[in-house]
Amino acid sequence: MSSLTKSTPLVAPGHTRPVTHLSFSSLQDDGTYLLISSCKDGNPMLREWTGDWVGTFLGHKGAVWSTKLSLDSSRAASASADFTAKIWDTYSGHPLQSFPHNHIVRSVALSPSAFHLLTGGQEKKVRIFDLNRPDADPDFLSETGGLSHEATVKSVVWVGEHIGVSAGEDGWWDLRTRALATSITFPNPITSMELSRQTGRLVVTSGKTVAFIHASPSNNAAPSHTLTLPYSPSSASIHPILQDRFVTGNSGDEWVRVHAMDGEEREVLKGHHGPVHCVEFSPDGEMYASGSEDGTIRLWQTTPGKSYGLWQGQNGG
Template identity: 80%
Template sequence: MSTPLKSTPLVAPGHTRPVTHLSFSPIQDDGTFLLVSSCKDGNPMLREWTGDWIGTFLGHKGAVWSTKLSLDASRAASGSADFTAKVWDTYSGNPIHSFPHNHIVRSVALSPTSSHLLTGGQEKKVRVFDLSRPDAEPDFLYDSGVLSHDGMVKSVVWAGDHTGVTAGEDGKIKWWDLRTRKLTTSLVFPTAITSMELSPQTQRLVVTSGNTVAFIPVLSNGQGTHSLTLGYSPSSASVHPILQDRFVTGSLGDEWVRVHGMDGEEREVLKGHHGPVHCVEFSPDGEMYASGSEDGTIRLWQTTPGKTYGLWQGSGN
């Protein structure tokens, strides 16, 4: 009986402090895609789908907590502890706009047409910026009073043309109509939300809270949620975008990346990082997933070890 091949990760160095967030672009017209990473060193990095470094966005003066790419990968948006969100030209690496806030920006999201920017963070407020009028005051999403959430906003995503979804340390996930800036519905978890990412291919939100990982159809307003309770507290989770038969997680309690079936069964424990794993993300083609750690590295793992793909040459790695 042959022994299954172990996944040996490719290490993408370059950051000097803990990696806080990872995000892939959609697959582009030429079949490739990009990866952008956020880091406490304040310098988001852009990489090819192979993991090769393209460039670094220079301009933030504090830790960067979130960076996301536009659908066509021509723009990137970032949120930082320097109380700003920035929009970048990915071809030149130059900043296009910088938007001041009154506290740390923890999460950003670009609209499908890159016409607007959604931000959230320490202020418990969610802002909507019109990028065609960068000097104009932003709109705010208010639930009660002047706040969007009762705790720090951990994640914002732009879903479809007119829907925003926000998640907070108050344990609430909220759906907003971005045309009216009004709340449409909310879902409450018993503990703080630690991460929320949009899986665009599966049109599901992947949420972690306490020991729970939940998969929520993004435009269902919380209906049809599939939740699992794990034996540990995941820091981040990502579902396979094509097969939808597994998900990967990171954890702040150890240095491992885990692969689970959709029933919660642990299939694999991957060791390689030298610090807690803050973030994980599947590539849009499902052939690999990336993990970012307290150790300052990004590691790329093959979904099918031994397959010739990217910089893996199928040599029994």
């Protein structure tokens, strides 16, 4: 089912190399939010909910693979190919802390209180840093000195103050109270995992599969809903309010797709000029963002033609 009104994206330029990861902030008290982007140019960018540029975080010496914002948006965390993870002040853009690793860092996550940082990457280990004790050695979330995946850790998220989840090319790990609680093995390497905070679900892509997993600590971590698509999605994001659709990117072509929760393809959106590496719904569900090999971010309306943000006055609404 296609929308009667054509979806015309807003283009957010600024990066000079492929965009690797996108992450929206939580919805703020005034109804606005922020968008932070990662790029192989090594310079994460912060944008307003309209897509307008706020600032660039300068300091990494390699590609940035992941950036996340704290719940109050006052802090940002970044993961880089320069073997470091960094914490930033989003108001000033200044780096506050830098944590060295022994290999490329692929993913970061700030705990709900922003007191702890979770990291993972090509070191194949999951680390936790106490931001109030930056000089202390990190914990490795296991009794044996390091929770080790057998392959690169693609994503880490916090689902509670003391509960983390990591996804590697070899499977999905549920880390509770700094010890391994549950693991799930997928038939193909995991390519992405994001937490949909409003729906309480983790969205995981692996091969041609999209899995929706309840993130509740009381849940047994079994996928609540799994779909097989005719292509291999690079990333997926569920509508945070309606929960009736999800959007995907695909490293095999230049299109963004919208699917119903039964897998039916609703829309194919064309605009990028390179593979789409990452997608993410805004916290109010009014739009979603996509990042591409072409170095651009595109913002798409969930309801094309609606008067919203920078689309006001452009759609006749």
